[in-house]
Amino acid sequence: MTICVTRFAPSPTGPLHLGHAYAAILAHDMAHAQGGTFLLRIEDIDQSRARPEWETQIEADLHWLGLNWSDPIMRQSDRLPIYRRALQRLWTQGLLYPCICNRRDILEAASAPQEGAPPAVGPDGVVYPGTCRHLPEAGLPLPQAALRLNMRRALDLLGAPQLTFVETGSGPLGETGTITVSPDDLCNGVGDIVLARRDMGTSYHLSVVLDDAAQGVTHVTRGRDLFEATQIHILLQRLLALPTPLYHHHRLIRDEHGKRLAKRDDASAIAKYRSEGATSQDIRQMIGLS
Numbered sequence: 001m002t003i004c005v006t007r008f009a010p011s012p013t014g015p016l017h018l019g020h021a022y023a024a025i026l027a028h029d030m031a032h033a034q035g036g037t038f039l040l041r042i043e044d045i046d047q048s049r050a051r052p053e054w055e056t057q058i059e060a061d062l063h064w065l066g067l068n069w070s071d072p073i074m075r076q077s078d079r080l081p082i083y084r085r086a087l088q089r090l091w092t093q094g095l096l097y098p099c100i101c102n103r104r105d106i107l108e109a110a111s112a113p114q115e116g117a118p119p120a121v122g123p124d125g126v127v128y129p130g131t132c133r134h135l136p137e138a139g140l141p142l143p144q145a146a147l148r149l150n151m152r153r154a155l156d157l158l159g160a161p162q163l164t165f166v167e168t169g170s171g172p173l174g175e176t177g178t179i180t181v182s183p184d185d186l187c188n189g190v191g192d193i194v195l196a197r198r199d200m201g202t203s204y205h206l207s208v209v210l211d212d213a214a215q216g217v218t219h220v221t222r223g224r225d226l227f228e229a230t231q232i233h234i235l236l237q238r239l240l241a242l243p244t245p246l247y248h249h250h251r252l253i254r255d256e257h258g259k260r261l262a263k264r265d266d267a268s269a270i271a272k273y274r275s276e277g278a279t280s281q282d283i284r285q286m287i288g289l290s
Contacts, residue, residue, distance in 0.1 A: 004036030005218045008062070008069075009208070011043045012054035016061045017268040019223070019253040019261040022287040026250055027221040028067045029289070039215050040069040045076045045200050045207055061270045065280045074215060076207050083202035086210055086240055087147060087195065095154050095239070096195065098145035099132040106131070120189065123228040127191035147196035155183045158238055165234045168219070169248040171227040181231040193232055209233050213242040221248045225260070253287055 006027040010020060031038040040062070044050035062069075090096050101109070109129045110119035120127040133150065163181045170176045195206045212220060227249045237244045252260050253268075261268050273283060284290040 002218055004031050004034035005039065005216050006031040006036065006221055007039040007041050007212070007215060007217050008067075009041040009043050009211070010058055011046065011049075012051055012058060013046065013049040014054060015269040015271055016058055017253075017261045017270065018283070018287055019268075021061075021065060021270055021283050022253050022289065023221065023223065023250070024062060024067055025065060025284065025287070025289050027219075028069075030219060030221060030248070036218075038067070038069050039074070039217070041074040041076070041211060041215065043076050043204075043207070045080075045202055045204075047077065048199070050077070057271060061274070064274055065270070065283060074211060076202075076211065079207070079211065079214075080201060082210060082214075083196075083206055086206060087202070090149070090195070090239065091147075093157065095150055095157065096147045097133055097135075097150060097192075099128075099148045099192075099194070100145050101128075101131050120191075122190045123232060124190075124193055127189065128193070130192060133192065144198060146194045146198045148192040149195050151187050151190065151192050154235065154239055155186060158235075160238070163231070163234050163238065165230060165244055166246050167227075167249065168246050169221075169250050170224070171249055172224050175227070179230075181234065186231060186235060190232060195236075205229065205232050205236060209236045209240065209242055212245060213237070213240075217245050219246045219248055221250060223252050224249045225252060 008020075008024040008027050010016060010024075016024075028038045030036075040059075042055055042058070044055070087096065103125075106126055106128055107119070109131050110126045119129075128148065132148070160183075162183070163186075165179050165181075167176050167179050171179075193203075193205060195203050197203050230247055230249075234244050236242070254260055255268065270283065281290065
């Protein structure tokens with residue numbers, strides 16, 4: 001029998017809000033209901049925005065909510081050598097290439113052949129048109145380049161007609177159960193994604209699959225806004241010979257106008273409710289997890 005292991009993985013770039021509370025409590029309760037383990041991971045690869053004081057407040061807010069986790073806390077900033085080794089493995093297989101395009105370059109190149117039609121948009125925004133895919137590598141200023149995955153070449157290497165994952169929650173359109181992802185979906189709807197940003201040396205997609213595997217996560221719980229990214233993650237798991245966990249995408253907590261909460265929405269910050277005398281049970285009731 002597999003022991004349920006879940007995680008909550010916030011970025012220390014601002015205060016936790018009600019949406020974070022929902023995600024953390026759901027993951028915590030799922031693990032404990034099955035006699036499993038709840039873990040905390042700090043996703044601080046964006047060192048330009050991460051702050052120690054926000055990490056301290058994250059821990060304080062979670063303890064106030066009544067959540068406890070198994071030590072040690074994983075921090076992505078400690079794992080950069082591991083990310084580099086994974087990138088080196090993919091590079092050696094001929095699956096990566098440097099890219100020096102900025103966002104404007106990508107938008108212009110993606111829009112040019114469409115004759116006024118909007119460019120395709122995937123989990124990471126506009127689907128990359130492959131501008132740098134065939135550029136010669138010699139002489140390229142690598143410190144100024146991102147590293148992209150050659151999606152078609154990666155799929156050819158796997159040789160799989162399709163990829164699948166099991167969804168125990170539901171996607172934006174109610175998708176649940178066994179979800180099938182075709183090569184065409186990945187090539188046309190996702191494209192050559194960035195696996196190492198020039199300012200970080202890694203990316204969310206690469207880091208999250210390596211970290212989940214390292215922590216033995218069996219059930220990934222996260223918002224439905226990340227449902228489309230899951231196809232990227234199961235592809236990377238196959239390429240790097242990592243296990244694929246179960247996925248549970250959940251609803252998002254929104255404000256009174258139906259807008260998704262963000263860290264800049266101080267009115268929904270957990271610390272604000274705490275300072276005003278709310279209890280952890282009050283928070284559970286507000287987000288529908290009492």
